[in-house]
Amino acid sequence: MLDAAGQALLILVEPHRLLILGLGVVLGLVIGILPGIGGLAAIALLLPFTFTMDPFTAFAFLLGLGAVGGTGDPIPAILFGVPGGSGSQATVIDGLEMTKRGEGGRALSAAYMSSLLGGLFGAAVLAISLPVLRPVVLYVGSPELLAFAIFGISMVAVLSGRAPLRGLAMACFGVMLSMIGTDPQTGTFRWTMGQLYLWDGLPLVPALLGLFAVPELCDLLIKRTALAQSAKFGIGEGMLRGAKDAFTHWWLVMRCSAIGAVVGALPGLGASVVSWLAYGHAIQSEKGAQKTFGSGDVRGVIAPEAANNATEGGALVPTIAFGVPGSASMAILLGAFLMHGLIPGPDMLTKNLSITYSMIWSLAIANVLGTGLCYLFSGQFARLSTLRYTLILPSVIAIMFIGAYQASSAWGDVYTLVLFGALGWAMKQLKWPRPPLVLGFVLGSTVERYLFVSIQRYGLDWLMHPLVIVLLSIAVLTLLRPLSKDVRRLGGLKGLIGQIGRPLFHATDLFYVFIIITMGVMLSEAVGWNGRARAVPMIVGVLGLGFATVSLVSSLFLSSIPKPGRVPLPELAKDTRIHMDLASDTDDMAPGAVVRRAGIFFGWLVAFMASMAAIGLIPTVPIFVIAFMRLENREPWKLVLPQAILLAAFIYVVFANLLTLHWPQTLLGSLVPALKVIPSI
Numbered sequence: 300m301l302d303a304a305g306q307a308l309l310i311l312v313e314p315h316r317l318l319i320l321g322l323g324v325v326l327g328l329v330i331g332i333l334p335g336i337g338g339l340a341a342i343a344l345l346l347p348f349t350f351t352m353d354p355f356t357a358f359a360f361l362l363g364l365g366a367v368g369g370t371g372d373p374i375p376a377i378l379f380g381v382p383g384g385s386g387s388q389a390t391v392i393d394g395l396e397m398t399k400r401g402e403g404g405r406a407l408s409a410a411y412m413s414s415l416l417g418g419l420f421g422a423a424v425l426a427i428s429l430p431v432l433r434p435v436v437l438y439v440g441s442p443e444l445l446a447f448a449i450f451g452i453s454m455v456a457v458l459s460g461r462a463p464l465r466g467l468a469m470a471c472f473g474v475m476l477s478m479i480g481t482d483p484q485t486g487t488f489r490w491t492m493g494q495l496y497l498w499d500g501l502p503l504v505p506a507l508l509g510l511f512a513v514p515e516l517c518d519l520l521i522k523r524t525a526l527a528q529s530a531k532f533g534i535g536e537g538m539l540r541g542a543k544d545a546f547t548h549w550w551l552v553m554r555c556s557a558i559g560a561v562v563g564a565l566p567g568l569g570a571s572v573v574s575w576l577a578y579g580h581a582i583q584s585e586k587g588a589q590k591t592f593g594s595g596d597v598r599g600v601i602a603p604e605a606a607n608n609a610t611e612g613g614a615l616v617p618t619i620a621f622g623v624p625g626s627a628s629m630a631i632l633l634g635a636f637l638m639h640g641l642i643p644g645p646d647m648l649t650k651n652l653s654i655t656y657s658m659i660w661s662l663a664i665a666n667v668l669g670t671g672l673c674y675l676f677s678g679q680f681a682r683l684s685t686l687r688y689t690l691i692l693p694s695v696i697a698i699m700f701i702g703a704y705q706a707s708s709a710w711g712d713v714y715t716l717v718l719f720g721a722l723g724w725a726m727k728q729l730k731w732p733r734p735p736l737v738l739g740f741v742l743g744s745t746v747e748r749y750l751f752v753s754i755q756r757y758g759l760d761w762l763m764h765p766l767v768i769v770l771l772s773i774a775v776l777t778l779l780r781p782l783s784k785d786v787r788r789l790g791g792l793k794g795l796i797g798q799i800g801r802p803l804f805h806a807t808d809l810f811y812v813f814i815i816i817t818m819g820v821m822l823s824e825a826v827g828w829n830g831r832a833r834a835v836p837m838i839v840g841v842l843g844l845g846f847a848t849v850s851l852v853s854s855l856f857l858s859s860i861p862k863p864g865r866v867p868l869p870e871l872a873k874d875t876r877i878h879m880d881l882a883s884d885t886d887d888m889a890p891g892a893v894v895r896r897a898g899i900f901f902g903w904l905v906a907f908m909a910s911m912a913a914i915g916l917i918p919t920v921p922i923f924v925i926a927f928m929r930l931e932n933r934e935p936w937k938l939v940l941p942q943a944i945l946l947a948a949f950i951y952v953v954f955a956n957l958l959t960l961h962w963p964q965t966l967l968g969s970l971v972p973a974l975k976v977i978p979s980i
Contacts, residue, residue, distance in 0.1 A: 304426070307355075307656035311664070316356050320661060323363025324668045328371040354639045355657045361635055362661040366418060366611050367669030373410040373604055374673075378403055379695055380515030382507060387607065388737060389578040391511055393592060393599030400595055408541025409597050410604045411673045413552055416545060417605035418666030420556035421563070421612025426659045428616060442761035445749035446770035447562075448742050451572050453774035454579040464850035466735040467778075468814060469726075471843025473739025474746070475821055476501060478836050484751055487832035490821060496711030503741065505703035505712045509719025510737060512699055513904075514727045517720070519688045520903075520931075521885050521896040538674060544597045551581060551598060552605045559606030563613025575738050577606035612662055619647045619655055689932040693924040694946050700907060701916070701954055708961045713911075717904055724897065728885070729807050747835045804855060811851040818844050903927060915965045917955065920947045 310316070349357035372387035377394035390410065397406040452470060479490045480500030491497040545552060555577040562573040581602035582588045592599045618629040620643065636643055647655050703716040726733050753761040761767060822840040825833045885893045903923075910919040921943035928934040928942070955962075 303652040304656045304659075307653045308660050310355050310653070311359060311657050311660050316359055317664075319352070319356050320359040320363045320664060321668055323360040324367050324665050325672065327364040327367040327665075328669055328672055349635060350638060354641065354654050357635060357639060358632075358654070358658050359661045361632060362611075362658055363665040363668075365632070366608075366662050366665040370411060370414045370418075370608065370666070370669040370673055372607070373414070373600070374407065375695075377406045377410060377600070379512075379519075379691070381512035381695060381699065387574065387603070388507060388511060389574040389603040389734070390600055391515075392578070392734075393594075393596050395515065396593070396595035397597065397600070402537060402595070404537025405541040405544070406597065406600050408538040408674070409544045409600050410541075411670045412542045412545035413601040413604040414608040415666050415670040416549075416552050417556040417559060417608035418611065419663055420553065420605075421560050421609035422659050422662040422666070423612075424557075424560040424609070425612040425615050425662070426656070440756075441749045441752040442757060442764045443766050443770075445746060445753050445761070446764075446767040446774075448745045448749060450770045450774045450777075451576060451742050452738060452746065453777040454576060454738060462730070462732060462850075464846050464853070466732050468843050468846040468850060469731060469733075470735040470739035471839050471846065472814060472818060473736040473741075474743030474839045475818065475836060475843065476506075476736075477740045477743030478747065482829075482832040483748065485829045485832045487828050489828065489832060489836065490824065494711070496707075496709050499707070500744070501715060501740075502707050502712060504705070505715040506719045506740065507737065508699055508703050509716045509721075510723035510726075510733050513716070513720025514724040516692060516695060516699075517724050517897055517900045518727075518885055520692060520900045521888070521893055523688060523896075523932075541597070545601055548598055548601055551585060551601055554584070555580065555602045555605040556609040559609030560613035562606075563610030564616045572738070572741055573606045573610055574603035575734060577602045608666065612659075615658065615662075619643055619658070687932065687934075689928050689934050690938065690942070693927045694942065696904070696907065697920050697923065697946060697950065700911070701950065704916075704963075705954075708963075710912075710963055713908055717901070717908070720904070721901065725810060728893075729810050731810065743839075750835065751831070808851065808854055811847060811854065814847050815844060815851065818847065911965075912963070913966045915967065916962055917947055917951055920950055 311320070349360055352360065372382065373390045373394060375381040376387040376390045377398055380391050380395040382388050382391060394406045394410065397403065452474070475490075477500070479497055481487070481491075481498050482489055488498065558577050558580060559573050562576060578592075578599065581598055582592050585592075585598055588596065588598065614629045615632075618633060633643065641647065641651060641654065700713065700716070704712045723733060725731075726736075762771075818840055822837065822844065825836045825840065828836075906926075907919060907923050910922060924943040924946060925939055928939045
């Protein structure tokens with residue numbers, strides 16, 4: 300093994316291979332910075348170009364592309380609250396708050412160093428575990444994967460903060476949303492509303508961008524300021540402090556990296572889940588986290604970023620050992636195996652062991668190169684947070700629309716972005732936690748799939764598997780703990796009943812009504828489905844309806860819910876649990892002004908969509924940039940025109956030519972057939 304590792308390193312450090320690896324790293328970072336695009340699209344696009352390369356060079360290039368996506372993802376998440384990928388969702392919560400305090404450079408540096416350490420940890424786990432973990436991974440079947448998914452959903456109790464019932468209701472709602480589409484068991488169309496777009500389900504990327512990116516951009520326009528008025532630290536000082544933070548909390552980095560490597564090795568979970576698991580673990584295990592997380596605690600950046608980058612090494616374990624991809628990017632990498640005549644399994648641990656170790660070295664070197672490049676340009680990145688909103692929003696909105704649209708290249712992606720954006724903004728304003736909705740949405744279909752497989756194969760005996768018993772027991776305790784704390788704080792059930800008073804309805808309770816009606820309508824439609832198609836949706840829907848109803852009743856009747864004219868119950872007023880979501884920056888503004896400016900923001904989004912439908916995306920971009928910058932703040936033409944031209948050129952070169960994104964049919968293209976040959980028209 301040592302000989303193979305040494306031979307692989309000598310082969311990989313040859314100049315031309317290092318150059319190819321470096322090219323993959325640069326491309327992976329650039330694409331990782333673009334919201335919603337992710338390294339998956341780049342790997343899929345560039346895979347054919349590796350056909351003429353030898354296996355060492357090909358995998359160095361592809362792993363360079365994929366390994367550093369998690370390093371670039373936190374840049375837009377920290378600076379603008381726009382997740383660069385699904386693995387950086389949790390980073391938004393504390394990273395954006397640090398940016399608003401003028402600590403964007405520190406947050407970026409902590410994310411880079413944590414990503415580097417997590418990536419190296421994942422590579423080390425891969426190197427050590429491949430010969431050892433083969434029997435362990437073989438032991439993990441559908442019941443264990445189901446138990447892991449249920450355990451992941453149980454984290455909503457942690458991610459719901461001060462509103463556990465709201466969090467549970469939104470988690471159930473997220474699970475129901477994940478089941479939209481064609482039921483894989485019976486072929487039943489579930490909640491598709493007759494739309495072909497929904498047959499394959501709601502895509503994750505536009506939903507995530509809508510829930511997390513749109514509300515932050517909307518609040519930026521409402522406040523009409525820069526994200527950070529000034530930098531608390533100089534760029535150099537902030538970079539140094541962030542790197543020190545990662546080493547100061549080295550034990551947290553190691554624990555979260557281990558979580559990332561383990562979850563990465565489980566097919567079907569991936570980075571979109573592991574970041575929340577690591578964040579929830581940090582809240583439960585770190586001293587004082589309940590009081591400081593969510594308000595700009597650097598540990599809230601370190602935990603998800605360390606876990607996120609460690610998943611790549613973990614995902615390679617089942618890919619190499621069994622040919623079972625641990626993630627979507629690993630599925631594409633599996634295609635590269637076959638393209639180069641390699642068969643995953645025992646051969647990769649014997650006669651092709653040097654190629655296996657070259658992958659491990661590629662992961663390690665790519666993480667070092669990626670982190671170095673990020674540090675090199677972080678000064679420029681951090682300064683972006685101090686620019687006026689009119690200089691930032693047009694470009695971010697345009698890239699965000701493209702990131703959403705590339706999910707399935709359909710107009711439905713754009714509609715999903717805007718609809719989930721409105722939902723996310725309402726949840727943020729009304730203090731409904733969004734992480735539980737995301738976790739339910741990500742894991743819902745996984746739970747249903749493994750549940751049916753487990754029952755078909757094992758009957759009810761799957762509940763008796765030792766690992767299943769342990770994980771389900773922990774999940775139950777995790778779910779019940781915050782609810783029992785609330786009951787005990789009120790003096791038990793007797794004390795809870797004693798607090799019931801005159802009902803007090805407030806306008807914010809209308810969101811309860813919206814959720815209850817929506818889930819009720821979905822349940823009424825599910826009643827007529829095939830028994831197997833409706834089983835899980837009915838169970839989850841009834842639970843969600845119950846959680847939402849109980850939460851509404853407590854909001855109406857219990858004095859513990861602070862509302863205008865109502866004094867909070869002293870015991871609950873002392874609750875130190877965090878809100879577990881980004882707090883709104885508009886609480887100090889008049890509600891009328893907030894709603895009016897939010898309407899203006901969503902009006903800009905609708906105008907962008909209308910222009911895109913009429914004349915195409917690329918012609919829309921310069922028009923949108925000019926209109927926004929001139930009408931919102933009368934920006935000088937010397938700033939407006941260069942941004943409009945450069946952004947349009949960037950989109951044309953990268954997306955129309957390099958990524959060859961298929962644009963939707965436009966009204967102008969249908970009226971003038973000769974224009975169909977022009978990209979985006």
